[in-house]
Amino acid sequence: MLGELKQAVLDGDSEKAVELTERALSEGVDAGKILNEALVAAMDIVGKEYERGDRYVPEMLISAEAMKAAMEVLRPKLVEAGVKARGKVVIGTVEGDLHDIGKNLVAMMLEGAGFEVVDLGTEVTAEKFVQAVKEHRPDILGMSALLTTTMTHMPEVIEALRREGLRDGIKVMVGGAPVTQEYAEKIGADGYAPDAASAVELAKELVGKN
Amino acid sequence: MPLGETIFSALRAAGISIPGDCGGQGRCGRCKVRFLEAAPSPTPADSRFLSEEELSAGWRLSCQHRVEHDLTLEVPTLGEVAQVKVRSGGEPLGSLRPQAVQQTLTIPPPSRDDQRADLERLRAALGEEVEVPLSVLVKLPEALRAGNFQITLTRVGRKVVAVEPGARAKGPYGLALDIGTSTLAAYLLDLGRGEELLAKALANPQAAFGADVLSRIGYVQEHGQKGLAELKGRLLEAIGQLVESLVGPVGLSPGEIVQAAVVGNPTMIHLFAGVDPSSIGQAPFTPVWKRGMTFQARELGLQMNPEGIVHVLPLVSGYVGADTVAAVLACGLHRAKGLALLLDLGTNGEIVLGGRERMVACSAAAGPAFEGGRIACGMPGVEGAIFRVELNGGVRYQVLGGGEPQGLCGTGLVDAVAALLAIGLIDSHGRLLPGDGTPFAARIEGEGNARRFRITERKRPIYITQRDIRELQLAKGAIRTGVEVLLSRVGVTPEEIDRVYLAGAFGSQMRPDSVVRIGLLPRELLPRIVPVGNAAGIGAKLALLDSEALNEAHQIAQKIDYVELSHEKDFAEKFMSQMRFPESSKEIHS
Numbered sequence: 001m002l003g004e005l006k007q008a009v010l011d012g013d014s015e016k017a018v019e020l021t022e023r024a025l026s027e028g029v030d031a032g033k034i035l036n037e038a039l040v041a042a043m044d045i046v047g048k049e050y051e052r053g054d055r056y057v058p059e060m061l062i063s064a065e066a067m068k069a070a071m072e073v074l075r076p077k078l079v080e081a082g083v084k085a086r087g088k089v090v091i092g093t094v095e096g097d098l099h100d101i102g103k104n105l106v107a108m109m110l111e112g113a114g115f116e117v118v119d120l121g122t123e124v125t126a127e128k129f130v131q132a133v134k135e136h137r138p139d140i141l142g143m144s145a146l147l148t149t150t151m152t153h154m155p156e157v158i159e160a161l162r163r164e165g166l167r168d169g170i171k172v173m174v175g176g177a178p179v180t181q182e183y184a185e186k187i188g189a190d191g192y193a194p195d196a197a198s199a200v201e202l203a204k205e206l207v208g209k210n
Numbered sequence: 211m212p213l214g215e216t217i218f219s220a221l222r223a224a225g226i227s228i229p230g231d232c233g234g235q236g237r238c239g240r241c242k243v244r245f246l247e248a249a250p251s252p253t254p255a256d257s258r259f260l261s262e263e264e265l266s267a268g269w270r271l272s273c274q275h276r277v278e279h280d281l282t283l284e285v286p287t288l289g290e291v292a293q294v295k296v297r298s299g300g301e302p303l304g305s306l307r308p309q310a311v312q313q314t315l316t317i318p319p320p321s322r323d324d325q326r327a328d329l330e331r332l333r334a335a336l337g338e339e340v341e342v343p344l345s346v347l348v349k350l351p352e353a354l355r356a357g358n359f360q361i362t363l364t365r366v367g368r369k370v371v372a373v374e375p376g377a378r379a380k381g382p383y384g385l386a387l388d389i390g391t392s393t394l395a396a397y398l399l400d401l402g403r404g405e406e407l408l409a410k411a412l413a414n415p416q417a418a419f420g421a422d423v424l425s426r427i428g429y430v431q432e433h434g435q436k437g438l439a440e441l442k443g444r445l446l447e448a449i450g451q452l453v454e455s456l457v458g459p460v461g462l463s464p465g466e467i468v469q470a471a472v473v474g475n476p477t478m479i480h481l482f483a484g485v486d487p488s489s490i491g492q493a494p495f496t497p498v499w500k501r502g503m504t505f506q507a508r509e510l511g512l513q514m515n516p517e518g519i520v521h522v523l524p525l526v527s528g529y530v531g532a533d534t535v536a537a538v539l540a541c542g543l544h545r546a547k548g549l550a551l552l553l554d555l556g557t558n559g560e561i562v563l564g565g566r567e568r569m570v571a572c573s574a575a576a577g578p579a580f581e582g583g584r585i586a587c588g589m590p591g592v593e594g595a596i597f598r599v600e601l602n603g604g605v606r607y608q609v610l611g612g613g614e615p616q617g618l619c620g621t622g623l624v625d626a627v628a629a630l631l632a633i634g635l636i637d638s639h640g641r642l643l644p645g646d647g648t649p650f651a652a653r654i655e656g657e658g659n660a661r662r663f664r665i666t667e668r669k670r671p672i673y674i675t676q677r678d679i680r681e682l683q684l685a686k687g688a689i690r691t692g693v694e695v696l697l698s699r700v701g702v703t704p705e706e707i708d709r710v711y712l713a714g715a716f717g718s719q720m721r722p723d724s725v726v727r728i729g730l731l732p733r734e735l736l737p738r739i740v741p742v743g744n745a746a747g748i749g750a751k752l753a754l755l756d757s758e759a760l761n762e763a764h765q766i767a768q769k770i771d772y773v774e775l776s777h778e779k780d781f782a783e784k785f786m787s788q789m790r791f792p793e794s795s796k797e798i799h800s
Contacts, residue, residue: 148422
């Protein structure tokens with residue numbers, strides 16, 4: 001049945017994914033096992049297919065949505081069973097930027113890789129990022145900007161974290177069309193990823209370093 | 211208009227902009243016009259580029275037929291409003307009601323019994339109040355006396371911008387300016403005769419600061435007033451060069467230009483005026499001003515008569531600018547009884563849908579693919595670019611300028627993807643397939659994102675990669691989403707649209723078949739697509755030639771409802787589904 005669930009996620013069939021997750025749970029399959037052997041396994045394939053060029057953003061997104069739908073069913077059981085997330089990520093688009101397709105995809109892919117994700121949405125100010133870090137104590141802070149004119153808010157957030165003495169406790173990852181590896185280094189971020197699939201790899205690497 | 215000339219050259223000579231990449235040689239198929247009566251029999255070139263449907267409706271390539279008697283033609287360049295009479299006799303075309311006029315007056319000289327002041331004397335002769343700036347007042351006594359009290363005034367509205375002794379037969383002259391992010395287009399007009407004397411284009415020197423508007427805004431944000439002055443300075447310098455290159459060949463000086471009409475996207479217009487565009491760079495993307503503005507040439511530092519008047523056409527929003535307003539004016543959307551769709555495609559695609567009753571507009575971020583950016587063998591649409599690709603029994607392509615192919619421009623990319631979709635080598639998800647067993651298998655190599663299709667088999671092959679196809683999916687997905695959002699905003703289906711105007715250098719060079727094949731526009735619109743060339747430039751010219759058109763531009767800007775796509779509910783879902791290509795019939799031609 002987990003094989004079927006994995007296939008439903010790969011096919012982007014949300015309805016079937018939800019139904020199969022419910023059935024697996026009712027038949028007593030371990031929530032952690034459903035997560036890892038079906039959902040995470042499927043999203044791992046999706047990420048690889050994207051990197052190879054066999055899938056593109058729309059095909060990645062429909063799978064991510066099916067995964068997310070299944071996750072809604074699974075999440076309470078995961079909490080109940082005390083299954084620990086791989087890490088916690090607070091994510092948002094920076095001030096002045098309301099383009100969130102990329103950020104949403106990264107959030108879903110991270111969730112599909114077993115991370116707990118707190119999505120702050122769009123146009124998140126430095127102040128709000130700082131507040132969320134204080135409140136949620138994440139391992140990683142992720143920032144996205146789609147415009148050359150808004151990515152300049154990224155260093156402001158990093159500076160605000162430093163001022164509050166929060167910078168050393170977390171890893172900062174950045175992304176978005178105008179952002180580059182060089183820019184990430186220049187502003188003192190811990191990592192940059194060009195797309196959602198590599199953002200997952202980066203996040204895994206960053207929590208490994210913690 | 212001389213008998214025996216081709217209609218194409220006659221229209222060009224009459225100042226009517228008509229597209230034609232090949233310069234009237236029957237090789238590009240873009241110069242079509244519709245004979246409203248007695249269409250001549252089609253030539254082979256007509257049949258090659260026009261569909262059966264078009265031919266029977268009277269469409270012909272204007273370069274293929276000569277002016278043999280008076281004709282009534284429909285010229286797509288100006289849309290429905292421009293059913294111009296092409297006469298073999300020769301007569302000015304269109305309405306000519308310029309704001310800039312020249313008047314020669316003979317004034318009674320002062321005498322013992324008439325001691326009125328020079329200016330008073332002049333005003334009395336004119337019979338109306340005029341505004342005379344100091345620099346003109348300084349020249350008045352000399353001009354009056356040198357011409358024995360015969361004087362020629364040049365006015366823009368109520369303002370006297372020049373005085374000269376005696377009678378002057380030529381002029382006044384005007385400048386129409388389209389400030390594009392990558393290209394500046396300038397047109398010199400004789401406002402007395404209503405003629406275009408010369409047109410010139412130049413690359414926007416601000417390109418050195420980044421290809422798109424956001425990188426220019428970013429530069430100002432980073433460097434403040436100094437950066438702003440630098441960007442404005444570069445632009446004015448280039449416009450100065452353009453002006454010199456326009457007036458020189460026709461024996462004029464820049465000072466003889468007394469009026470200008472300026473269009474461009476909001477960021478370019480802000481930079482032209484030296485106003486900080488930073489607020490356009492971030493949500494909520496507000497410009498500093500929107501309404502049409504009238505400036506003095508000298509306050510802008512524009513190379514023309516310093517007392518001359520510069521009209522900057524109105525903006526609609528932070529991303530829909532004076533260029534779009536001018537394009538609407540040129541295509542006559544605001545007068546159309548039915549519904550029309552106007553697209554001006556570049557890094558940002560401006561889309562307007564509507565007619566006389568109502569208009570809505572949006573701006574869609576297409577990214578650089580249409581301009582050949584981020585494409586493996588990409589290049590702008592200049593000489594050496596492959597701009598047509600056909601896969602029919604083999605690979606056939608056409609190169610701008612006819613020489614060796616150097617790369618692939620936006621229209622070439624669209625054509626290539628359309629052709630690959632048509633034969634099923636690209637699937638609806640955008641995957642480039644290996645093509646095993648097809649006649650093109652040998653041209654496809656590599657795996658995954660690096661898989662590519664060779665268009666040319668030269669030493670340095672030109673190819674299209676899987677990644678290029680992905681870039682095009684983003685671009686076309688963004689534009690098509692914009693179209694769909696506007697359709698649902700107005701509550702109409704594609705079938706209800708009468709005309710689709712494709713404007714801009716890229717848009718008007720695209721083959722309509724390819725446009726619908728990749729799903730940039732709904733297939734139902736295919737027979738209604740009309741390429742219109744630089745519609746923004748045409749609109750700027752109209753605003754100079756006809757003060758009524760300038761007023762219309764203000765009304766257009768007020769009438770357009772702006773739709774912010776990023777606020778649109780379900781934008782992401784719509785965008786994602788529009789990134790797909792339409793299902794192909796998967797027939798393999800051999």
